[in-house]
Amino acid sequence: MRSFACDYIAGAHPEIIKRLTETNLEVLPGYTEDKYCMSATERIKKACQREDLEIFYLVGGTQTNQIVIDTMLANYEGVVAAKTGHVSIHEAGAIEFSGHKVIEIEGEKGKLSADKVDAYIKAFYNDENHEHMVFPGMVYISFPTEYGTLYSKNEMKEIHEVCKKYNIPLFVDGARLIYGLASYENDLSLKDLCDNCDVFYIGGTKAGTLCGEAVVFTNKNMPKHFLTQVKQHGALLAKGRLLGVQFDTMFTDDLYVNIGKWAIDKAEEVKEIFKRKGYKFLLDSPTNQQFIIMNNEKIKELEKEIGFSFWENYDENNTVVRFATSWSTTEDDIKELEKLI
């Protein structure tokens, strides 16, 4: 059955699986110290136009969020995030497991605003009892957000300014970064991202690798003995080559750019179809996830024919469902979808 259920329904992009096969018998050192990790790092630096980046390869998104947050925060600090942030609700308490509070503040369509972040932190320091509270030690945003929306370059810069004012890092969760970069509405380059946050990651899992996230530290701020800390969190991959080869391939001949573009083009077609058929959207998403308000009976019928996913309840008769595209979305998938709705 054809599926728009999520952006990780297939294996790896064929070019990646091919490179894994080609390099399979090479003798390589472990723990991400192989030449492919090194090459990937060089290519990412180039794509970012920044020579001074520090990069580490991890396996999954929740793991990456947990490790970045736990290793960059002091014990007494928590991370400020939108209530709808992945770290706030969909990581089974992975952040709290490592001892830190997620300080949830109201966002809009998945986004935090510089003003709200500033207001929260300002009020914190003005509170005479703040020494009895969790210190805001980092700001976490997602690009794109969990609702598919994007920060403009200027919006991100503003949030970063607030962070700099309070001397805390801005962390950008880039699980779906390539779709943000490829969006028709985006005005942020990889270099802009590097220049406007303190740490981010380039998602692999949702972008065409079998697994893997590349964490990028932008200010010579990789935590001390980071490899040891990754090991302590149970996250150091023995055959680091699995990550190295995949990211090296992603950043060869602009594969990550092309995957992003393909998925965004397909998402725009999906959006167009639903619009034409009169469906309403939860919000206007410029990336690869589209959130449609659908009648519950239509859902029951449609889910027999094509894959998509439950997002959240809307009202008694309607549910928000998600249709996602990726490198593996085909033109036939789109045609089939058009027929069915």
Place this chain on the structure above:
Amino acid sequence: MRSFACDYIAGAHPEIIKRLTETNLEVLPGYTEDKYCMSATERIKKACQREDLEIFYLVGGTQTNQIVIDTMLANYEGVVAAKTGHVSIHEAGAIEFSGHKVIEIEGEKGKLSADKVDAYIKAFYNDENHEHMVFPGMVYISFPTEYGTLYSKNEMKEIHEVCKKYNIPLFVDGARLIYGLASYENDLSLKDLCDNCDVFYIGGTKAGTLCGEAVVFTNKNMPKHFLTQVKQHGALLAKGRLLGVQFDTMFTDDLYVNIGKWAIDKAEEVKEIFKRKGYKFLLDSPTNQQFIIMNNEKIKELEKEIGFSFWENYDENNTVVRFATSWSTTEDDIKELEKLI
């Protein structure tokens, strides 16, 4: 300077310090296994009219909240609390330090409602992705709340019913329990409390002891090897007699009742005075903490003469301040206050 800054500005109730002195030279075993802890336990059971209670003595409130929550929850569970709950904001992340999320939901005047708790948990289990979320494993409420308000017997019963429906415990933070019991508006007895929650504590620190909180498990549900777990949290007091003697005294000749009554009477007088002088209140508190909206200039002037505490900002020109009473509040304190405002 006279002070209404909080309910722990003085040492212990004179009767308590007297008993500590009288018993000082007795040879007693440590770690709350002395005869005074045992006697206190018997007296508390009697005051609660429940023979089957299990009771343990700890030193402070945040410590007690951390230990009760951490030892009663499974790893994958969090505690549902009002956003304004002490565990949510004023414990410097003590709950997260032990690995658990505080699941903050909206309350009203410091109180949770059975409906909102039910709605949250119901939505949790209806969410197809809930296995990727923190399980609600306990409900935490304060009696009185951080805003001085009270749950009626019926309101507490309703919340307990919701907990029973989902098979999770209801935990009542009783840091200021004696003031709730003594309130003119209260309809809940110690026995009612035992019958309508799974664990609570009787606050000592804010009620007239030098330190100490008595945790009461109402359903033969004290966590296994609780003493060891208390030790592991760094909270087992070597000279447990310090807790035993104090609680034994509190529950002799109704001392806790009399302290509660005195403080409530004094709080009503404070309330009356402020009302008479035309002050507005943040809300109507029936317990020993009164929250007054006061002009910032008046505050500057008044704080030179008498003690009270900052609560929260109200608007540009006004601040919410707190006046608290306790066993140590004197009639002269009240007269002086009346003169000054």
Place this chain on the structure above:
Amino acid sequence: MRSFACDYIAGAHPEIIKRLTETNLEVLPGYTEDKYCMSATERIKKACQREDLEIFYLVGGTQTNQIVIDTMLANYEGVVAAKTGHVSIHEAGAIEFSGHKVIEIEGEKGKLSADKVDAYIKAFYNDENHEHMVFPGMVYISFPTEYGTLYSKNEMKEIHEVCKKYNIPLFVDGARLIYGLASYENDLSLKDLCDNCDVFYIGGTKAGTLCGEAVVFTNKNMPKHFLTQVKQHGALLAKGRLLGVQFDTMFTDDLYVNIGKWAIDKAEEVKEIFKRKGYKFLLDSPTNQQFIIMNNEKIKELEKEIGFSFWENYDENNTVVRFATSWSTTEDDIKELEKLI
């Protein structure tokens, strides 16, 4: 350069990389709920001759040890292990990170004995102060051990008897399980293992997969909401298919057996060569890791020509080095080694 540095110097066994390629475009659900994980589970049950097993797929060894230990222990329990155990020294504190003490006791050649484990636990319960100590809540052993040695079926049974006496689980770290099973000296079958421990894992990473460890619970004792707890530890793989396909292939047509046999045959050849050339061994290892005492000058010379790894210092002039074999060891590797030493 040819290498015996470890058993994870190459990618995946060619059959595995082939199956990953063949299944790459299939649309599959995530989080190890795909049909390949299910099929792998059925095949493992069959190989173990036990229908009642519960199996979960994780990514790496340290991660697996951390999760199994943390989710099976009560808060107040620690894990008993040999001082030389992987969890004791080579996991950067991953067990303590999750809040549990590794209770290190003396082993011999990497092995614990039933007598020593019994003596430790007996002394613990006889100690009048044991409520102030960490409760022994699990016994951890490795099969093969970190020194390549094996427990006989009877030795493992004896340790399991001790565990049953104290009602705590026996956990067998099987990072290199397939080499133990294939050893000429082994008398333990997969079924014997299932019958003589409470939980173990079948290592993939060191046995020919790109990554992956299959945790097997043998007594219907998989911790409650295990998927959620895995997620909380940052260890739930989104594209679970990566684990499913690999283990499904490993357990198809006895691939795991054949890989084990090949590596053991090669290890015996390595051993033979070193013996013939007069080298001394740190101990007699019957599995795929051989520990040779080598003169430091010889090491300097040899390491230019062939890969092997530092193990530990022996004396001023000599070092213990490790030569490991795997599916990727070739007959040419062996010939080259013979020439060089």
Place this chain on the structure above:
Amino acid sequence: MRSFACDYIAGAHPEIIKRLTETNLEVLPGYTEDKYCMSATERIKKACQREDLEIFYLVGGTQTNQIVIDTMLANYEGVVAAKTGHVSIHEAGAIEFSGHKVIEIEGEKGKLSADKVDAYIKAFYNDENHEHMVFPGMVYISFPTEYGTLYSKNEMKEIHEVCKKYNIPLFVDGARLIYGLASYENDLSLKDLCDNCDVFYIGGTKAGTLCGEAVVFTNKNMPKHFLTQVKQHGALLAKGRLLGVQFDTMFTDDLYVNIGKWAIDKAEEVKEIFKRKGYKFLLDSPTNQQFIIMNNEKIKELEKEIGFSFWENYDENNTVVRFATSWSTTEDDIKELEKLI
């Protein structure tokens, strides 16, 4: 019944309980910010002849060890301690609860030697795999040790030199510090202690207070936002005056010196009596705890008449028992003991 069971069988030294009573009605701020805490701090600085100390007051010993270790170590660091150290075995895993490994090394009669510490750390850094291990981030010793023995000034200096070589702090657990200082064999002053370690604490609980330990940071190295971190560990005492008044009294008119002297004199008398009666000692302790090897039948008989405590099994027929003295030991206690043995 008279008792030598431990040094915390009675309440507080009478002078302390008197001062608590005298100051009881004073209005004071909470959280150790009262004038008695400040005064105690000034007196301790004076007793230490060091103006630059930073001091914080906590409630109990295990709590203090947990907080000092957790707040001074980086995430990836553990604490090096003797196997017999209090943090190693008698704190129910409080150190691991906060995420850190206790790296246990062999001591002698409870003491670590500079050589062994140096050898361990040197070997750690020489190990090619040390990035996969727990970094030694602190050395913990007790003065006196858990076996009543003492480090000479020179021995402590040597250990401190090793710590400085590796740039890690030396932490001295002074739960029974006053008895070490008062020992006939001691050559270390409070100032020497300050100059030869990075952090230590002056035990109150075992020295005559109802509770309380004064943590002293000697190098302007109090961890950032220490009060918040104490709160996060559930250890911040609301009525900090309870600690302030007690330590202020201890350091007034040399009360701590006099208590130490008294207890040591009495311990020497106990030692003398046992020697005279032909008892053997586990080791020669120069402080207030004496470890006697006693026949099990004698123990059964004696424990009906006088209090003492089980220490450890010695052989089939004998047990090591502990007799401790303190400010509350009377001359009549000594006479009674002499009669009974």
